[in-house]
Amino acid sequence: MRWNLKPTPNLHTTQELADALGVDTVIAGLLVQRGVQTFDEARQFFRPSLDDLHDPYLMKDMDKAVQRIEQAIENNENILVFGDYDVDGTTAVALMSSYLKSVYLNVDTYIPDRYAEGYGVSTAGIDYADDNGCTLIIALDCGIKSIDKVEYAKAKSIDFIICDHHRPGDTLPDAAAVLDPKRDDCTYPYDELCGCGVGFKLVQALAGNRGQTILDLMPYLDLVATAIAADIVPITGENRVLAKFGLQVINTKPRPGIKALIQNLKRKELVISDVVFVIAPRINAAGRIKHGKYAVQLLTEFNLNQAEEFAGQIEQLNADRKDLDKQITVEALRQIDERGDHNRFTTVVFQEDWHKGVIGIVASRLTETYYRPTLVFTKSGDKLAASARSVKDFDVYNALEACAEHLEQFGGHMYAAGLTLLEEQYEAFRDKFEQVVASTIDPALLTPEISVDAEIDFVNITPKFHRILKQFEPFGPGNMTPVFLSRNLRDTGYGKAIGADGTHLKLFIKQHGASEGFGAVGFGLASKKDLACNGADFEAVYSIDENEWNGQVSLQLRLRDMRCE
Structure with a gap:
């Protein structure tokens, strides 16, 4: 592990900001690291406001999108809302x-x-729109590369509005x-913005008209x-405002579908990680196990009893998903061991009967294990489909783009992508992907890294310090939970392994x-017990949270790693 x-x-x-805010220089330094340098910027950071949201008409084509929807409403057209699963x-x-x-x-x-x-705009979806007399499709979280599909729809006199956040290709679809x-x-x-965020901006523009x-x-x-939260987009700027106020809704008045999912949680207040x-x-x-339409059904249900019934069905699907991804992860790890792939720059595995719905989760687990750009393939019809995951600071989308000659289609982000290819292209692609990553990745990126915000002493850790840190929430990419380094540490003799399997x-x-x-807890760090308990000094990296026990709340260190000094 690199620190x-x-x-x-x-x-x-830092000192000017600390003086202006009346905080210590550690807090001020954390703010400066996040691009907050003035009193006004700090006020906006600590007190996000819905007034901070941008005018939706600043987005290219927003006026055209609103005009086309208003035209559909005026002409009594049928509208189909289409989205990824x-x-x-x-x-x-x-x-x-x-x-x-x-x-x-008239909305379906x-x-x-x-x-x-498969992923994205489909011919079947367009045919469904045509069969049901829909003349406008609003595509969400997909469509930016669906040039042929948009043309296919146009031939059936169906217009498209695309709301996407993925990287466009060289040519945009000929949509309204x-x-x-x-x-x-x-x-x-x-x-x-995520796909839902782009959709929200369109709703914001439509609402303004009314x-x-x-x-x-x-x-x-x-x-x-x-x-x-789910799409792991940066929680900065507009996303941070939307996430903060969205969490308030989740914690105070969530829609029945979300309420049904969380009502058994024993939490006073849900945070982004929840x-x-x-x-x-x-x-x-x-969408992984059965069909994504059941998620939409849950999220648009306004009768709580019915929502609870839907949530129970989805809970069972989630249990099935857990069983599947555990089983496939074991099989994938065995495949890597048997093939002796540990010295490669990439991890690429394939088994034709693996469940397509969980290969993304398996790819994430393999990345955690071997810390390599990872692809997990399965059979999908007459082609192979894969989910890709990457390591910090390596752009797997660019790597896939360099292998495009072997691919049927691909799309995604820097850290996660999906692709399909013909089975006869698998070996050539696997070799090319290894070659591209090996020639472009910094080898240091193949060792997991803990990014440490600041070195502090225990004297800095006070209830006030923690109260201010909590105001940095919601945490996420671009605004991660602060991680600190402290040296000259020693366990007082109470160190022990805990947990059902003794791994913590x-x-x-x-x-x-x-x-x-x-008090400190380190999940998965039981192997460091001897280091901490041998009487020698050590140093640790950690975040700060609260521990509640018998009605008493105290500050606690959440250990990330430890090492001898």
Whole structure:
């Protein structure tokens, strides 16, 4: 494990900000690292406001999209809301369809079948629109590369509005409107929105036409926050505002579908990590195991009893998903061991009967194990389909683009992508992918890294310090939970392995020269027990959280790693 201590921010800027805010220089330094340098920027960071959201008409083609939808409503056209089968896509479809249905009746939804149709805009979906008399399709979280499909629809007199956030190709589809802040010719101030976020901007523009304000759209923000968390987009700028207020909705007045998913959680207040690890996997399970339309059904249901029934069905799908991904991960690890692939720059595995719905999760698990750009393939019809995952700071999308001669199609982001290819291209692609990664990746990136914000002493850790840190939430990419380094540490003799399988570590740590000590827990760090308990000094990297026991709340260190000094 590499520890990467971030450079010390500009001392003059840090001190000026600390004086202006009345905080210590550690807090001020954390803010400067996040691009916050003035009192006004700090106020906006600590007190995000819905007024900070940008004018949706700053997005290229927004006026065209609104005009085409208003025309459809005026002419009594049938509208089909189409979206991908993952969390981002299904929340976007739920958001767009439920808003449109609040002002107009002729609205239908469509989620492609992961197995029969695959990712993105499908011919089957367009045929469904045609069969049902739909003359406008609003595509969410997909469509930016669907040039042929948009042409196919146009031949049937069906228009498209595309709301996507993936990288465009050299040519844009010939749609009525293409909303994508990553378009080269789009000057929208924030280009890290998720698909549901782009859909929300369209809803915001439509709402403005009806005299509605952003406050009228608050009930939709639980969907947007869920998509932001699940799609692992940066929680900066506009995303941070949407996530913060979306979490407020989740914690105070969530829609019945989300309420049904979280009502058994014993949490006073849900944070972004709860959305990532509790809500999102369950919504995803519908599309992974059965069909994404069941997620939309749950998220648009307004009767709580019915929503609870849908949530129970999805809970079972999620249990099935867990069993499948555990089984396939074991088989994939065995394949890697038997083939002796440990010295490669990439991990690429294939088995034709692996469940397509969980290969993305398996790819993530393999990346955690071997820390290599990873591809997990399975058979999909007469082709092979794969999910790709990457390591920090390596762009797997660019690597796939360099292998495009072997691919039928691909799309995605820097850290996650999907692709299909003909089976006869598999070996050639596997070799080319290895070659591309080997020649472009910095070998240091193949060792996991812990990014450390600052070195501090235990004297810095006070209840006030922690209260201010909590105001940095919601955490996520671009605004991660602060991680600290402290040296000259020693366990007081209470160190022990804990957990059902004894893989976690519990300590009580003191620092030389500090009167206060802190309880500490390290998940998966039981192997470090001897290091901590041999009486020698050590150093540790950790974040700070709270531990509640018998009604008492105390500060606790969440250990990330430890080593001898």
